[in-house]
Amino acid sequence: MPTNLSDEISTTISASAVLKGLRKSKYTIWALFGVVIALFSLYAIVTDGFELFFTRLYDGLTNGFIYSAMAIALVLIYKATGVINFAQGSMAMLGTFVAYVLIVEQGVPTLLGILIAMALSALFGAGIERVLIRPFDPTNHLPITIITLGLFLGINAFAGLIWLYDPRAFPTPFPSGADDYFELFGARLRYDRLGIWIMVGLMFVLLTLLLRKTKAGLAFRSVSSSIESSRLVGINVGRTLQFGWALAAAVGTLAGCLIANTTLLEPNFMNRVLIFSFAAATLGGLDSIGGAVVGGLIVALVETMAGGYIDVIGSELAATTALAVIVVVLVVRPNGLYGSKRIERV
């Protein structure tokens, strides 16, 4: 018995030492992640084979890029106004319906229709910022959060009244015939799915360039780090926040148009996506655009892979698992993976 006890003590000590070490080094956590993912992939390939694994991987990536796109829109608003915009999905849905009217009912070319809808959404977003958000003190978050909740309810119901709740097919600008795919690692990768990856990637690059290389982008980054100091150096804070809202609305509409093609278009089609995008943005750290992309991919991959390979979870609990993972990550890292810590002075 004594030997057992001492064994136990030594293992707990070593375990706590390991935990301490893990907490200190970010890279160890990533390495641990890598090992878990590698083991899981190995198990998955051994049990169900190569093809299914890659099919699921592609599905997960498609969902991931979609979540990322919405998460980027959320992050832009968070950086600008410091709130989570609960109406982001509704605004994107409205933009997508505008694109639908333009493309399907008016016969505008798909890509052009999406671009026009993005421009209109940007105007709409800027208008919302000016009329509903700017009158409030930007440091007081509760009223702004409630306003976005009100927009969420109102816009969704309004769209339901106009367009009713029948699902509609939404066109894609990419080739989407039955034969438009190629095989990669034995699994089919469709061109329209690949198009989503490319569009979101392109958007990410353009957005990063916009924020890093232009004067407006510099102003935006400055305002998001400190409103007071930005005002002192002569930045028009209101205008800059408006720019952030416009940008977010346009990004959201693009995301909506890409998603509508994979699901179907109806007034509530963004709600489910929005929740995963919240999770993705939170996981990434809410104020990091790169984090939003990583967060989106992680959420979607956990959802698809855990749902696909672990029987207990199945499709019913896939979403639950993805959300549970986020809660666990938040408990370990309260500011998300890439979020900046907020230090308050009393």
Added chain:
Amino acid sequence: MALVTLTERTVAHRVYQVAAWALFTIVVLSIPSYAGLDAEIGRWSDVICYAVAILGLNLVTGYSGQISLGHSAFVGIGAYVTIILVGDHDWSYFTAIVAGAVIAFGVGLLIGLPALRIRGLYLAVVTLSVAVVFPQLVQKFESITGGDNGKKAAAELLPPSWTGLDSRNRNDIAAYKYYLLIGVAGIMFLLVRNLIRSRPGRAIVAIRDNQTSAAVSGVDLRLYKTLTFGVSAAVGAIAGGMFVMREPFIAPSQFGLDLAIFLVVGLVLGGVATLPGAIPGAIILVFARKLTTDHTDIIPWLDGRPGAGAIADVLFGVGLIVFVFVLPGGVIDGFRRLRGLIVRVVPNPAWLPAAAAAAAAASTQAVGSVEPVTVTSTTVPAEGT
């Protein structure tokens, strides 16, 4: 200026308070006889259930300042525990509701734990996840919860003979349930009121107002934050059990994200961080939908349109935004301002130190409507005057 000025703790003030309470009680108790039909009484029973659910949310969002979008799940836990214990294990309603509250208290503590590390919007996302996950869990454990088809308990609350109500008359049954629910709700409001006024209650409010200075003043943040979440979840679960008392049939879709958002709507429209605000909030939730759905034919464009009732949601959304601009204190704040035009309660100088009395008198003259918060917020009911 107010028509009547009452001095605090004089006979006249006492009479006013008692009269207001008496009026409120009479109005509440006479609703079944006015409403008449069982559907109409049932709607008022809904109001009571919603009011208790909003009360629970108010504890965590209004008093402790943490946005929770997951209260639908706690209401759902209370409802499911109650219906399972009553329907499958032959418990009585009241012990089952208490059991539901205890379980929800535990779950609330668990969810409150991340709240210690996660603040503000991160917490909103965590609670939002809870709201989304709950219906999925109900569907997953179909064998005990009944899954998507919902769950029904055979045992219904029937009025015993001493009440003089007919246990075969649907209207009488509805009235009996209404009175039971009023009793439960009354107990809950009283408990929460006492909690808010107690030492822990002040600690909770101190955390909301300034977390750091609360901690410096000796408030145990960890203890009180988790406890608030737990208690608020328990109150929500009682509301869930009350829904089952009202109608022993529930389905997972009732306790989804929609409910969580509507509770926030009711909280904001009624009045954040005031106890009586839950009542007008719940009345708006129940009757605004009913009224707008019944009268969609006023607008020709809506007449006969499928799903025209969605106009209620548009109005809720617009109402939420308008209230934040015009009446951030909610309906109850508007009601108090109106009442302030008629009755004004001023502090009794005899009860105050002389200097404070002089200052109070001066500021009353200057501002015109200074009312001591304790009097307006709790001792006078919403429907008084």
